[in-house]
Amino acid sequence: MLDTQTDLRAILKDGSLLETRAFIGGKWADADDGATFEVTNPARGDVLAKVADLTRVEVARAIAAAEGAQKDWARRTAKDRAGILRRWFDLMVENVDDLAAILTAEQGKPLPEARAEVLYGASFVEWFSEEARRVYGDTIPGHQPDKRITVLRQPIGVAASITPWNFPNAMIARKVAPALAAGCSFVARPATETPLSALAMAVLAERAGVPAGVLSIVPSTHASDIGKEFCENPVVRKLTFTGSTEVGRILLRQAADQVMKCSMELGGNAPFIVFDDADIDAAVEGAMVCKFRNNGQTCVCANRIYVQAGVYDAFAVKFEAAIKKLRVGDGLAEGTTTGPLISGKAVQKVQAHIKDALDKGAKLVVGGKPHDLGGTFFEPTLLTDVTPDMAVSQEETFGPMAPLFRFETEEEAVALANDTIFGLAAYFYARDVSRVTRVQEALEYGIVGVNTGIISTEVAPFGGVKQSGLGREGSKYGIEDFMEMKYVCLSV
Numbered sequence: 260m261l262d263t264q265t266d267l268r269a270i271l272k273d274g275s276l277l278e279t280r281a282f283i284g285g286k287w288a289d290a291d292d293g294a295t296f297e298v299t300n301p302a303r304g305d306v307l308a309k310v311a312d313l314t315r316v317e318v319a320r321a322i323a324a325a326e327g328a329q330k331d332w333a334r335r336t337a338k339d340r341a342g343i344l345r346r347w348f349d350l351m352v353e354n355v356d357d358l359a360a361i362l363t364a365e366q367g368k369p370l371p372e373a374r375a376e377v378l379y380g381a382s383f384v385e386w387f388s389e390e391a392r393r394v395y396g397d398t399i400p401g402h403q404p405d406k407r408i409t410v411l412r413q414p415i416g417v418a419a420s421i422t423p424w425n426f427p428n429a430m431i432a433r434k435v436a437p438a439l440a441a442g443c444s445f446v447a448r449p450a451t452e453t454p455l456s457a458l459a460m461a462v463l464a465e466r467a468g469v470p471a472g473v474l475s476i477v478p479s480t481h482a483s484d485i486g487k488e489f490c491e492n493p494v495v496r497k498l499t500f501t502g503s504t505e506v507g508r509i510l511l512r513q514a515a516d517q518v519m520k521c522s523m524e525l526g527g528n529a530p531f532i533v534f535d536d537a538d539i540d541a542a543v544e545g546a547m548v549c550k551f552r553n554n555g556q557t558c559v560c561a562n563r564i565y566v567q568a569g570v571y572d573a574f575a576v577k578f579e580a581a582i583k584k585l586r587v588g589d590g591l592a593e594g595t596t597t598g599p600l601i602s603g604k605a606v607q608k609v610q611a612h613i614k615d616a617l618d619k620g621a622k623l624v625v626g627g628k629p630h631d632l633g634g635t636f637f638e639p640t641l642l643t644d645v646t647p648d649m650a651v652s653q654e655e656t657f658g659p660m661a662p663l664f665r666f667e668t669e670e671e672a673v674a675l676a677n678d679t680i681f682g683l684a685a686y687f688y689a690r691d692v693s694r695v696t697r698v699q700e701a702l703e704y705g706i707v708g709v710n711t712g713i714i715s716t717e718v719a720p721f722g723g724v725k726q727s728g729l730g731r732e733g734s735k736y737g738i739e740d741f742m743e744m745k746y747v748c749l750s751v
């Protein structure tokens with residue numbers, strides 16, 4: 260563990276972005292009882308800030324403020340809402356360096372990755388500032404001479420989110436932007452580990468002119484209580500969650516009592532398949548970004564790497580060499596490619612998957628243990644001779660461990676890839692166009708990357724099938740999740 264302290268305010272150009280109070284109904288406020296919780300730097304272990312720790316009572320107030328603001332916000336013209344979202348986008352870009360520093364300090368990812376995440380998050384705000392003006396209804400030829408049929412598209416109302424620590428900026432932006440574009444109001448509860456990014460975004464949203472009550476940020480360590488408030492409060496009409504499938508199931512059960520509309524971006528178990536007709540150098544490059552982005556703490560990370568027998572050794576040698584070039588360190592330090600894991604719990608999960616695989620016959624090629632830096636730093640790890648009976652085949656590692664599986668035929672690869680309850684992202688490298696067509700159609704996933712290891716963009720629909728989730732985020736489809744459809748039958 261690095262022992263240097265992070266004086267976050269000294270790093271920032273605009274210290275006012277380091278906000279530690281909750282944002283409720285357009286006002287910055289402490290918790291009613293003054294309670295706070297510590298936000299620590301996972302690289303250094305020091306306390307970055309003490310943030311207001313809200314309970315259901317304050318969150319209920321934020322929901323009431325959202326209800327009070329929503330109708331006026333929806334009555335504004337789409338152009339007006341678009342203009343405010345555009346200003347928010349501009350402010351996020353203007354403050355990208357500060358937002359990135361805050362993100363790295365609380366989450367750990369290297370500054371270049373944090374900067375990329377902030378711009379990725381901002382791209383959703385930009386995209387939905389444009390989509391706001393493209394929500395169209397329908398007119399339908401009447402079923403009787405005196406009937407005129409129209410279809411109206413209206414905002415759902417008050418929406419709420421629960422988001423994880425791995426993308427503390429982009430996951431908020433990817434949900435708030437379409438909701439506000441649609442005319443919804445929004446209450447966001449960020450993860451305990453990483454509330455500062457969300458609070459900084461709210462500072463900029465307020466400056467952009469988002470009206471009081473339209474957006475609230477409710478940091479809290481009482482995750483379960485806040486989730487129940489969101490699911491039980493009759494004012495909340497929409498819940499959007501990103502996180503584990505386990506918690507997604509809990510929320511869906513709770514939301515069922517009100518038949519609440521839910522969007523769920525849940526766990527993954529992405530297969531990354533390298534066929535013998537692949538460009539091996541390109542496949543290695545793709546596998547590196549797909550596996551080690553955010554230190555493997557990404558729901559669309561390669562979790563299983565399947566390599567066809569004819570190219571297995573060649574791929575393994577090149578992949579090993581690439582992994583050895585990774586530089587583990589403090590995300591705030593120049594040249595770091597790989598930061599710390601978010602917590603000790605995350606380290607234990609990676610270690611458990613490595614031990615299970617080695618106990619069942621896998622071979623350790625690189626890494627395999629906590630890094631000399633201590634704390635939650637971990638050595639990027641490569642295992643070969645991994646087999647489907649090992650835990651990593653069915654469970655999301657969510658860390659820097661790359662397991663290589665060998666396969667013989669295309670049919671075997673597709674069967675192995677689909678043998679999971681998850682269905683978020685899958686990737687494969689091949690050059691034969693018939694094979695590419697067959698495999699992209701056969702993979703049971705919401706997202707398929709072909710000859711690429713990175714698929715994240717605001718223009719495409721992001722989401723999973725099976726137990727990886729419900730709904731889509733981004734793209735022209737993303738705003739649908741925050742709209743209702745009303746059929747009007749007029750008798751003339």
Ligand SMILES: NC(=O)C1=CN([C@@H]2O[C@H](COP(=O)(O)OP(=O)(O)OC[C@H]3O[C@@H](n4cnc5c(N)ncnc54)[C@H](OP(=O)(O)O)[C@@H]3O)[C@@H](O)[C@H]2O)C=CC1
Pocket residue numbers: 421422423424425448449450451452480482483484485486487501502503504506507509524525526527557558655656657
């Ligand atoms: N699909 C994705 O992008 C993600 C997938 N995951 C998967 O989940 C695993 C565990 O990671 P973890 O961060 O613990 O993910 P969790 O699903 O446990 O946490 C995600 C968010 O949900 C909150 N939460 C937890 N329990 C409840 C509850 N009962 N009611 C309401 N909210 C709740 C958490 O709060 P709190 O802040 O208190 O933890 C956090 O804000 C990872 O190893 C990975 O496999 C994790 C993150 C993102």
Ligand SMILES: O=C(O)[C@H](O)CS(=O)(=O)O
Pocket residue numbers: 425426429501556557558559714715721
């Ligand atoms: O939750 C995640 O891991 C992110 O959705 C991944 S991405 O959108 O940055 O690809």
